[in-house]
Amino acid sequence: MHYKVAILGLLVLALSISGFSGSQEELPIEMEWDGEVYTQTYGILTDEDLANMNVTRTGDKSEVLIPQDKTGEIYVYNGRNYVIYMSAAAIESMMEYGEPSVEMSGEVGPLEVIKSEGTRLISCIEIQSAVNAAYRVMGYWGDADLMRGPFDTKLGIRNAFSGTVTHWYNIGHGGSNVLQFQDADMYSNEFRGLPGIRGCRIVLNSCYTYNGDLKTVITGEEPNFFIAGRIGLPIGPSEEVSADFWYYYSVKGMNEIDALNAAVSENSGSSGWFGLWT
Secondary structure, eight states: OOOOOOOOSOSOTTOOOOOSOSOEEOSOEEEEETTEEEEEEESOEEHHHHHHHTOBOOOOSEEEEOOTTSTTOOEEEETTTEEEEEOHHHHHHHHHTTOOOOOOOSOOOOOOOOOSOOEEEEEEOSOHHHHHHHHHHHHHHSOOEEEEGGGOOHHHHHHHTTSOEEEEEEESOEETTEEEOSSOEEEGGGGTTOGGGTTOEEEEESTTTTSSHHHHHHHHTOOSEEEEESSOOOTTHHHHHHHHHHIIIIISOOOHHHHHHHHHHHSTTOTTSEEEEO
């Protein structure tokens, strides 16, 4: 299957960035590209690169990210929604490190509108398929707080859910009464009363988490929806399904029922792996 990062308004892939030569503009840089306004907030963008991207400096709306340790990689995010531009170096790096490849697209479905501000949270164990899925979904959301590997902690989850969380995608071990994090297990009763669960969109790519007390307690806190594993989920293929769900939900604008059905249809043999409460 193809991993999909929605990219809007690109005519050709050959908009590669040739390097960091020429004069450099210090941050922040405000610019306009294809009718949208962006603010670069990380790294340095050269005049040559600005010319190659056909952008002009103007007001403040969204941002361009240029990791300082990965020369030539540029990601343009349209607010909180989706990636609309990636440099050739960024695409090459994603493929080199086993992260999602990019399917070019000039078409983006209706995007979910978040009416209340809050955190989009991804927590994942340090397994390559989990990390791949996490970064893939971050591309769909545009921004998210990532708790990965040693930062995938029970304390971090509790702190996050003390405030408003709009989305939570967890990829890691679990059971009918527990989720396992790097520092400690978190049992079902510990989710009771966490204010951030109310209204949250939750997907747990964790074994058996739809089958017992964990589901009962979390759904009792009234999330927007709750999707979790019904079986011992196969590592790798299950992340394909859950990440596909977020693609259909966040990028294509499907409701949670249709998005899960589409994700299952995309992955042969995955029927019955996840349960949905909504």
